[in-house]
Amino acid sequence: QKEVEQDPGPLSVPEGAIVSLNCTYSNSAFQYFMWYRQYSRKGPELLMYTYSSGNKEDGRFTAQVDKSSKYISLFIRDSQPSDSATYLCAMSYGTGGFKTIFGAGTRLFVKA
């Protein structure tokens, strides 16, 4: 069993839709939870960063962490074609990139 599971998609939605992306994990020692966006042939770009359980909102993006269920989510409101990318969830035991484990990534297509 992988430490982090993420549905690879692809997920295709119309412009303006609410997008829900999810990951599950098996190791309860993870304390830091991140979402990265990666455009084709580029490096990952940090979108959201959450410590422990709870919600965090930044503009159109909301990250949720449920440590009791070992489940994290990223919601994108009013999705735009420019949101089309691969979204990677990531988790670590400590800060500064200490042993970060990534999911496989979900490919998202937002149709105009």
Next chain:
Amino acid sequence: DAGVTQSPTHLIKTRGQQVTLRCSPKSGHDTVSWYQQALGQGPQFIFQYYEEEERQRGNFPDRFSGHQFPNYSSELNVNALLLGDSALYLCASSSGTGTDTQYFGPGTRLTVL
């Protein structure tokens, strides 16, 4: 302020050869991590350097080695290349203290023929 830079952008090698990839961290960062990202997969942690020493290592063979210089830049070396080493190699920098997360460079795409 320059972000994380990596060189070269692309590289083609043949099996059995050796390769060196380079990374300069974001200004103010002193920790460099290297990742391998195969096509359609998430990045896999190779190792992390801090204060010129390897601090953490993932499940990669000894063919993968690295180095960090006093200016915090880093090199990733891969010996005896295999076809399966073809991937995007990502460098990420972060601060050794505090709660900063890591910032990624654009990657080096390595093709092994």
